[in-house]
Amino acid sequence: MNKEKETFETWNNIASVYEDKFMDLDLYNETYDHFCNTLTKQIAKILDVGCGPGNIIKYLISKNPDYDILGIDIAPNMIELAEKNNPSASFAVMDTRDIGKLE
16 A cells, blocks of 8 residues: 555544544634634635544634635545534545646
8 A cells, every 4th residue: 555545544544533632622713713804705715625524614614604615635534524514615525636626
């Protein structure tokens, strides 16, 4: 197995553990607030690369439910959790090296 595939499978396998540990982490909320305050549109389009279980997206949506957010992650289990945690956002299993395929 190549190292990339092993890394991708590891993130997929630890998705629930990651969610349990980091879903409600508030250490960076001040940074996320600053990000939200710099946006000039009420309905801003946001791309979260490596979104994991959607912890950052959940916080952003709590600040403004009108954000149009797409989260991508290589791990299908992370995307499944992100969809569960953020039903109003959109998600896709995607390798960041393929980001150019987004419209």
